[in-house]
Amino acid sequence: MNSKVYELIILGCGPAGITAAIYAARKKMDFIIISKDIGGQTIYSSEVENYTGYQVITGAELVFKFKEHLDMFDVELHMPEEVKKVSKQDDIIKVETDKDIYFSKTLIIATGRIPRSLGVPNEEKFKGRGLTYCATCDAPLFRDKVVAVIGGGNSALDAAIQLTKYAKKIFLIDIASNLKADPVMVKKAFDSGIVDYIKNSKVVEIIGSNFVEGIKILNLENKKETILELQGIFVEIGSFASSQFIDIVEKTKDGEIIVDCANRTSKEGIFAAGDVTNVFAKQIIIACGEGAKAALSAYEYISKKF
Amino acid sequence: MGILNTQIKNKLKSVLDNLPNDVILKVFTQEIECPTCRENTSLMQEIAEVSDKIKLEVLNFIINKEEAEKLKIDKIPATAVVGEKDYGIRFYGVPAGYEFNSFISALKLVGTKNSGLKTSTIEQLKGITKLVNIKVFVTLTCPYCPMAVELAHKFAFESDYITSEMINAQEFPHLANKYGVYAVPKVVINEKVSFEGAVPEDIFLTYITEATK
Structure with missing residues (x-):
């Protein structure tokens, strides 16, 4: 156990956490970052086209640049380390992780979001056996295979675009009646000529003995079930806020941490930023801005309170 | 034109020059039937050129069969990261992309003799x-x-x-x-x-x- 009381602990090292850290470092705050990874969801974006200053940049490159910026300061990063519980007694916040226990006067939660799973009965069995949640990682393993991408948002289209380089055919299976993704991405995917869009449909079963051999989909309009023969399933059906480790702040019914315009949560001294919060629009550039605000807000709180 | 740009080389130099111990890269290669061998060897040459701490040995998978067998190398391109002894650390394929990080980490591991494990x-x-x-x-x-x-x-x-x-x-x-x-x-x-x-x-x-x- 580390009995030292930091001025600030930042949980998460994605765009919000890194930006908060840069701001905190410039304010010369005594702080650490605890994170299970670097870059959060950003690192899995194949192309980012809406971060001001970069017309096109891969998620990985953007994260690399963030990290380079962070490395200008002498920041203590505890990684990979996962937070398990946050509590507060008097004015001191206690952070319990899978490795240690830490204390701090303020906390910024920037833990982002976790991808949602499919929710079909035999999902666990097929994980890593044709069923995957990381197109960036696994797309190259599906050369000349038939695959399905489940979802209709930007991340689904991003997965489909990555797969067009490898797969023979891609079924894009969307529960909605039209794609929510940016039209630019939709065009890019469909221009490949190998994407087949199946709307109003959901996956009800994965078929296969050891590995994925197909999926059964249900058309929600005509209630008709269809079996598609394929070898790969890429799940991109959104995500949920990574906030399960804390129950002392107010959250929305979906688990997003509620913050005010200065990133304050309902618990004094605890701030939150980025995709884990209820702030409108989950975007990299917004997460960065929120991270900056949270750090300045934590700094102001410390200056006044202690 | 090399694989690593000047910025990466400079950064790498600052890391590798500070290693307390030498690291030997035993690179196994072959001219034919190995599409990525040349790229792997070039990458290793560039890394070794950055710092005196990195010693490079380029070996032919067929001609240096004995050495390959001794290190239990059974496919190429292969790179064994060796220090004062062989720790059994191998890279099969070019450690490019994200694996460049794990490769540099292996150099640091062997060069500092500190795993950082609990x-x-x-x-x-x-x-x-x-x-x-x-x-x-x-x-x-x-x-x-x-x-x-x-x-x-x-x-x-x-x-x-x-x-x-x-x-x-x-x-x-x-x-x-x-x-x-x-x-x-x-x-x-x-x-x-x-x-x-x-x-x-x-x-x-x-x-x-x-x-x-």
Whole structure:
């Protein structure tokens, strides 16, 4: 156990956490970052086209640049380390992780979001056996295979675009009646000529003995079930806020941490930023801005309170 | 035009020049029937040119068969990262993309002789007295993969009984097929225990223990 009381602990090292850290470092705050990874969801974006200053940049490159910026300061990063519980007694916040226990006067939660799973009965069995949640990682393993991408948002289209380089055919299976993704991405995917869009449909079963051999989909309009023969399933059906480790702040019914315009949560001294919060629009550039605000807000709180 | 740009070389130099011990890269290559051997050798040459701490030995997989057998190298391109002794740290395929990170980490590991593993982990590794081979299948676009590779290499560094291999699934599709690699990182230990994903130190260690039973 580390009995030292930091001025600030930042949980998460994605765009919000890194930006908060840069701001905190410039304010010369005594702080650490605890994170299970670097870059959060950003690192899995194949192309980012809406971060001001970069017309096109891969998620990985953007994260690399963030990290380079962070490395200008002498920041203590505890990684990979996962937070398990946050509590507060008097004015001191206690952070319990899978490795240690830490204390701090303020906390910024920037833990982002976790991808949602499919929710079909035999999902666990097929994980890593044709069923995957990381197109960036696994797309190259599906050369000349038939695959399905489940979802209709930007991340689904991003997965489909990555797969067009490898797969023979891609079924894009969307529960909605039209794609929510940016039209630019939709065009890019469909221009490949190998994407087949199946709307109003959901996956009800994965078929296969050891590995994925197909999926059964249900058309929600005509209630008709269809079996598609394929070898790969890429799940991109959104995500949920990574906030399960804390129950002392107010959250929305979906688990997003509620913050005010200065990133304050309902618990004094605890701030939150980025995709884990209820702030409108989950975007990299917004997460960065929120991270900056949270750090300045934590700094102001410390200056006044202690 | 080289593979590494000046900015990366400078950064690398500052890291490698500070290593307290020399690191030897034994690179196995061949001119024919190995589409990525030339790229791998070039990358290793560029890394070795950056710092005097890195010693490079380029070996021919056929001509230097004896050395390959001694190091149990059975496919190419292969790179063994060796220090004062052979720790059993191997890279099969070009460690480019995200694996460049795990490669540099391996150089730091051998060059500093410090794994950074928990004391309890090191103690448990001392209890292993059976040979353990860890294969970590990766793709170069997988951000999680270096975590699994680095951890496996650290285990190999700490135990004389453990050898650890990064294998690029795209360069060795027959192996990817044999071991059913449909998600990365995929770890195969002693041909009998396997799992996917980058797991924490303690959990990885449990799999190793299970494989030695």
